[in-house]
Amino acid sequence: MHLGLGNFFRAHQAWYTHHAPDAQEWGIAAFTGRSPDLALAMAAQDGLFTLDTRGPDGDAFEVVTSVVEPRAAQDHEAWITRVADPAVAVLTSTVTEAGYVRGADGRPDTARDDVQADLATLREEPTARVRTAPARILAGLMARRHADAGPLTVVPCDNLPDNGAAVRTVVHAMAELVDPTMVGWLEQNVAWVTTMVDRITPEPTDADVDLVRRGTGVEDRAPVVTEPFSEWVLSGSMIAGSPDWAAAGAIVTDDVAPFEARKLGLLNGAHSLLAYAGSVRGHRTVRDAITDDVCRGWVEHWWDEASAHLTLPHEDVAEYRRALLDRFANPAIRHLLAQIAMDGSQKLPVRVLPTLRRERAAGRVPVGAARVLAAWVRHLRGDGAPVRDPRGEELSGLAGGSLDEAVARVLGAMDAALADDVELRGVVVALAREL
């Protein structure tokens, strides 16, 4: 099963499943996170879709057949029926970083109306419709316990550090608040696998739909465009079995952390830098921004700081950086900075702040990391890409007034220690002015 039917899942987990040698034994029931649109479009074509793998030299089309049941979030009855089905062995998820509705402590953010509503619903009627991702996972697992359907593995695939443990924490905490007897069952029956996922997959455009039609002669209402590069690193045990993803190219390891730190810092950190600083400079796509020498210099500067804290061998990191420059500059991939700029309050703490804190602990002022924060403050003040963030209203309010006050308030909202760091604040203000 999958929660968060969208573009990335189709270019990644569905694609690995399609290419697994035992693919014929598996099929994915994939549910959207919110809007039903993609499920409806895919249902009209039996779950099939075209994956357009687009390199600098052209497009390679393939029909991916692993999604056998595309479903809308609104079809909650089908959701709990499926999670409670003993034939289901794995649940993958891609609901965005914000979709897990975690507070600063990693537990459900009970200040949110949607979280409060879901908790009340699950206490009163566990099969009634809930909307947040952790509540949906918990509702499914409660039904699975009721059906005595046996163990299951949850495999989160969002850009979150230690995503298996992160999703376990939020779901277990929700269970404690709803029905504490669930916690023991979860411990016995559910495994949480941690993953690093990597494949740049932008939102497809009407031009992409046309190109697929011309390239294949097929009228596909829901194609996906992705890049040739793909990586999936997983750690943990698949207690109820899984497709043979390793034979399709996934890497199974004891420790995802070094891969995750490399990817979140170098790829996603640079993406966020370009999304804010590049869009302030008038760029619209990752390619536009990375081919601007000024932005490229900022990216290299950030990479030097982030690389100093990575534990993978130096040559691996250098090779990943070289490849990233090509991936970002791929002329065939139109990745909008506005898409990447979304939800900065959820992304910067995992992409940029770990490096920033380590650099400060080492007594240095990391200008590359400070520039990301400076550009983000400018973005919150209305420059560059539009603000779309669960904390957008609050943060845009804090980012008003003089730049000095704005920087102090926004940094304070992320971490009080950052706002107390007068030297860092001064650098962020100067960089925000310079942008």
Ligand SMILES: NC(=O)c1ccc[n+]([C@@H]2O[C@H](COP(=O)([O-])OP(=O)(O)OC[C@H]3O[C@@H](n4cnc5c(N)ncnc54)[C@H](O)[C@@H]3O)[C@@H](O)[C@H]2O)c1
């Ligand atoms: N696109 C990429 O290049 C890429 C690469 C690696 C990882 N990812 C991860 O996958 C996630 C999804 O990316 P995508 O490109 O598939 O996006 P998408 O918009 O195509 O699909 C997102 C899915 O998540 C659901 N969703 C969005 N916000 C939600 C919320 N608040 N609560 C519940 N469900 C929600 C949507 O309904 C949809 O089903 C990213 O946020 C990221 O964590 C994406």
Ligand SMILES: O=P(O)(O)OC[C@@H](O)[C@@H](O)[C@H](O)[C@H](O)CO
């Ligand atoms: O998908 P998001 O919104 O978490 O982040 C936007 C991009 O940084 C991200 O999707 C990358 O393209 C991806 O992580 C590459 O593997």
